[in-house]
Amino acid sequence: MENKTVKHNPFPLLQVIGFLLSIALTFTAVWIGVRTDLSYNAIIILVFALAFIQAAIQLFMFMHVSExxxxxxxxxxxxxxxxxxxxxxxxxxxxxxxxx
Missing domain, CATH: 1.20.5 (Single alpha-helices involved in coiled-coils or other helix-helix interfaces)
Incomplete structure (x- = not known):
């Protein structure tokens, strides 16, 4: 029988960073949509780009895709x-x- 020791970090620093980045991206998308004078198409492109970045952050930080x-x-x-x-x-x- 093999004994594997697993290191557990008591404070989930990566998850907190991922959460803060997700919140910041959400508020950035809202700010772009409400407060800028960009064209409708530019706003859509920027919001979709921010959503894609946020999805990638959540996949790697919370769902541990690369582990x-x-x-x-x-x-x-x-x-x-x-x-x-x-x-x-x-x-x-x-x-x-x-x-x-």
Whole structure:
């Protein structure tokens, strides 16, 4: 029988940092949407970019995607799933916009 010792940090510093970053990104997106004079398309692009960054932070900080034996494979699967979702969404928007 193998005895593995697991180190547990009593204070979850990475989770607190991830939480604070998520809150800061949310408030930044709200500020961009409410307080700036940017065009509607620019606001949408910036809010989606901030949402993507926040999702990545949550995947790595809270869901521990890169940890474990198959961390590299999990990240690769996440990127391939994101690519498929992007192709489906972009294709759907293209088809719906080009119909007569």
């Amino acid at each position: 474990g034996e198959h961390g590299v494979w999990q990240v690769g699967k996440m990127f391939s799933a994101a690519f498929v979702a992007l192709v489906i969404v972009a294709g759907s928007v293209w088809v719906l916009n080009s119909m007569h």
